[in-house]
């Protein structure tokens with residue numbers, strides 16, 4: 001036992017452990033969550049005058065408790081918090097909760113535009129954040145990750161009310177949504193926020209609820225998916241623009257659109273029995289009316305739990321992709337990188353993708369972001385890079 005070599009070994013092992021753990025000690029790990037039902041951790045039940053389905057079984061069945069989350073179990077923010085080494089982030093409307101690691105402002109039916117009843121728009125969520133911001137130190141607010149999934153209901157409502165928009169009309173609506181998001185990001189930036197993580201929009205026409213309402217469940221519905229794709233492109237352009245305009249603005253852009261598309265089309269490759277029908281609900285693809293008498297026995301075999309939301313297994317896969325994937329899926333930083341990125345460095349997606357392409361020219365792309373180089377040309381501006389400074393950190 002007293003063998004000096006084994007002593008040395010355990011000492012270096014201890015040092016290694018300390019090294020690996022030191023960032024979690026020195027960083028105030030904070031996560032702020034904004035969005036709709038995909039991220040809601042229970043806010044809806046505090047504003048609704050009606051029964052909130054997610055507060056009752058079969059929601060939460062996999063974890064044995066219905067908490068207001070729109071899934072059979074954990075959500076993407078739950079997994080991200082656990083990867084960050086912090087407890088689940090509580091809903092802001094549960095006033096007595098412990099908000100020391102952040103707050104969740106997301107709520108079912110949230111939109112960017114308009115004033116839908118019994119929910120909070122993005123601007124109302126950000127106002128709540130501003131009202132509460134002194135709960136966190138200025139340092140915690142600038143080191144925190146601000147996570148967003150918002151806009152689905154804007155486009156689903158738009159597609160329902162405008163079945164045949166012209167290209168100009170579609171673009172004008174997307175521009176309105178993006179401008180409203182930009183305004184809110186700037187509010188958070190002024191409050192000290194620097195690390196913004198976006199989960200882009202799903203191909204909305206592939207949601208079981210949308211297919212079923214459309215009457216043709218064989219194919220994804222075109223208009224909602226098209227609106228989501230237009231939005232996603234503009235959103236990435238917005239983030240690139242802000243990273244040039246606002247000093248220290250850092251971001252992550254996760255291509256949820258491709259992740260869902262791949263899982264709907266090639267479900268079995270991703271461990272699901274189906275990415276078409278939901279686990280819970282009635283109708284041809286279980287697209288609506290999830291209740292205890294129509295829930296499947298193995299939610300982990302399904303991508304969708306109900307007509308609009310993912311199963312815990314779907315959320316776990318998404319959480320992993322956001323946390324640790326390469327820039328073909330999430331860029332320019334994944335969340336793990338974004339969290340530890342020093343505040344005075346910004347990293348440019350196009351350069352990272354180029355470096356990767358050079359390293360692996362023939363890689364088969366399972367999931368992919370957009371053609372950022374082309375987008376950059378379209379935007380017609382010079383990049384202001386700091387990649388030299390950043391590259392030693394990344395590679």
Ligand SMILES: *[C@@H]1O[C@H](CO)[C@@H](O)[C@H](O)[C@H]1NC(C)=O
Nearest residue numbers: 277279280281286294295296
């Ligand atoms: C719909 O949900 C039921 C459970 O109520 C499940 O047994 C069935 O397989 C689902 N439908 C499809 C097409 O998967």
